[in-house]
Amino acid sequence: FAPRPRLVVLADPCGRAWLAASAEDWLIPSGILGATVSGLVSRSIWAPEPGLHGCVMYPHLAGHDVTMSFIHSIETERARITAPASAQPWTLAQAWALQRRAQSVLDGISTRFSVLNSNRIKPGIAEATRAVMRRVPEQVLVRGRDDPDVQLLMHLSRQANIEVREVGDELGPYRALTVIRSVR
Structure with a gap:
């Protein structure tokens, strides 16, 4: 009998992980910066063969790697907690x-945006921001425009001439959400 794998995450607004530091939707640097705060290792990617996910190394980003600075700032903050x-x-x-x-x-x-494929909905600050950077958004929604953690999303949306709608509590546990344009 093998033990069930357990998912442990920093933020889990949708309650799917076994253990999370928070249920809040907050901006996690690796969600935006990716490999440059993760030891030059990518997020997981689907392996072509059945089994576990894989990853990719990005040695060409070594000049931009801030992993150790990120770790040191976390360690400094952790040391303050008694x-x-x-x-x-x-x-x-x-x-x-x-x-x-x-x-x-x-x-x-x-329902509101007639989305038939749930993969077009990117909830959470990091996912919503990544979608604006790498995809073609149809809608960008934020709980509040003045939220400091959505300012990068607001900036990128302005640069791309994408309207951002402030929808308050309509986002439930999320502080931002992007709907990707359909490629029909």
């Missing part, structure tokens, strides 16, 4: 509540 909180996985009730709230947002966005 009593770290004990790790507690979500209870089943907490996970279900987060999942229902997140799914309700996705269902509402799908």
Whole structure:
């Protein structure tokens, strides 16, 4: 009998991980900067063969690598904390509540913008921002325009002449969301 793999993440607004530092949607540097804060290793990619995901190395970005600076800033902050909180996985009730709230947002966005393929919806600050940088957005939504963590998204959207709609609590647990344009 093999133990079930457990997903541990920094932020989990949709309650899918076994353990998360937060249920808040916050801007995680690796979500935007990718390999340059991750030891020049990519996010996971789907392997062509069945099995685990793979990754890609980016040695050509070595001149831009800020991984150690990022780690040192985290270690400095961690050292300031005298009593770290004990790790507690979500209870089943907490996970279900987060999942229902997140799914309700996705269902509402799908209906509102006639999205048939859920892969076109990129919830969360990092995913929404990455979608503006790398895809062709149809809609960019934010909870609040003045949120400091969505300022890069706002800036990139202005540069690309993409209107950003402020929708408040309509985003549920998310602070930003991008809908990718359909390629029909």
